[in-house]
Amino acid sequence: MNIILLGPPGAGKGTQASRLVEQRGMVQLSTGDMLRAAVKAGTPVGLQAKALMESGALVPDEVVSGIIGEALDALAPETGVIFDGYPRTEAQAHSLDTILSDRSRTLDHVIELEVDEDALVERITGRFTCGTCGAGYHDLFHKPKVENTCDKCGGHEFKRRPDDNEDTVRTRMAEYRAKTAPILPIYEARAIVSRVDGMADMGDVSASIAAILDGEPA
Numbered sequence: 001m002n003i004i005l006l007g008p009p010g011a012g013k014g015t016q017a018s019r020l021v022e023q024r025g026m027v028q029l030s031t032g033d034m035l036r037a038a039v040k041a042g043t044p045v046g047l048q049a050k051a052l053m054e055s056g057a058l059v060p061d062e063v064v065s066g067i068i069g070e071a072l073d074a075l076a077p078e079t080g081v082i083f084d085g086y087p088r089t090e091a092q093a094h095s096l097d098t099i100l101s102d103r104s105r106t107l108d109h110v111i112e113l114e115v116d117e118d119a120l121v122e123r124i125t126g127r128f129t130c131g132t133c134g135a136g137y138h139d140l141f142h143k144p145k146v147e148n149t150c151d152k153c154g155g156h157e158f159k160r161r162p163d164d165n166e167d168t169v170r171t172r173m174a175e176y177r178a179k180t181a182p183i184l185p186i187y188e189a190r191a192i193v194s195r196v197d198g199m200a201d202m203g204d205v206s207a208s209i210a211a212i213l214d215g216e217p218a
């Protein structure tokens, strides 16, 4: 099964994708995570992406479609994939069709997380992750059980994304509205879009997504 999680910055794509990885053994392909790794490693892709990401602008289509193709080639053909943050433009949506059909994969579901943009600013500016294992947290909604200690690995170092400030978040949201939301009709025409209330509790969002993947009526 191959699915797309679609939604504006802070909608919960990464949170829900990592739950699906744990619960179903699917693989999460987050172009944002892959680009951040490239920036950190100082690769040519990273050098090209760094300033764009810090401003909240999109990285060129051919760059992200290239890394998605390479990432898929590294997976066994039967591995289920969650596309998190890709595709983000019409050109990327068309590239994904080719990338999937070249590899005899189909797209089964596009799940749109519906959220209230003003609440997202609070979500994003409160977000942090474990510097050791990458587990995600939030100042208000998901604090480590023991202060300053990662629930998963016991690490004490945490980090915040450089693009998680209010100005950049507003730019990222504008990019979503202008370029990403308009790709939904492509998938609506194929009748593979489902909508989930992304403002619900994280567990309820996960349950709604599970019902869609398991083919249960809403």
Ligand code: AP5
Residues within 6 Å of the ligand: 007, 008, 009, 010, 011, 012, 013, 014, 015, 016, 031, 032, 033, 035, 052, 053, 054, 056, 057, 058, 059, 060, 061, 064, 084, 085, 086, 087, 088, 092, 123, 124, 126, 127, 128, 136, 137, 138, 141, 142, 172, 198, 199, 200, 201, 202, 205
């Ligand atoms: P990317 O990394 O994809 O960022 P994004 O789309 O802005 O989304 P986020 O990762 O910020 O949010 P999320 O939906 O994953 O939310 P999360 O689960 O963390 O992209 C970053 C940049 O890379 C782009 O701006 C662009 O420059 C570039 N890029 C990436 N892909 C690209 C592409 N395809 N084309 C071109 N450029 C590309 O949740 C957020 C917080 O809220 C967390 O703290 C979480 O704990 C909390 N939370 C989650 N769910 C809930 C809930 N239900 N209730 C309460 N809190 C919740």
Ligand code: MG
Residues within 6 Å of the ligand: 013, 014, 015, 030, 032, 085
């Ligand atoms: Mg994310």
Ligand code: ZN
Residues within 6 Å of the ligand: 130, 131, 132, 133, 134, 135, 150, 151, 152, 153, 154, 155
């Ligand atoms: Zn950790």
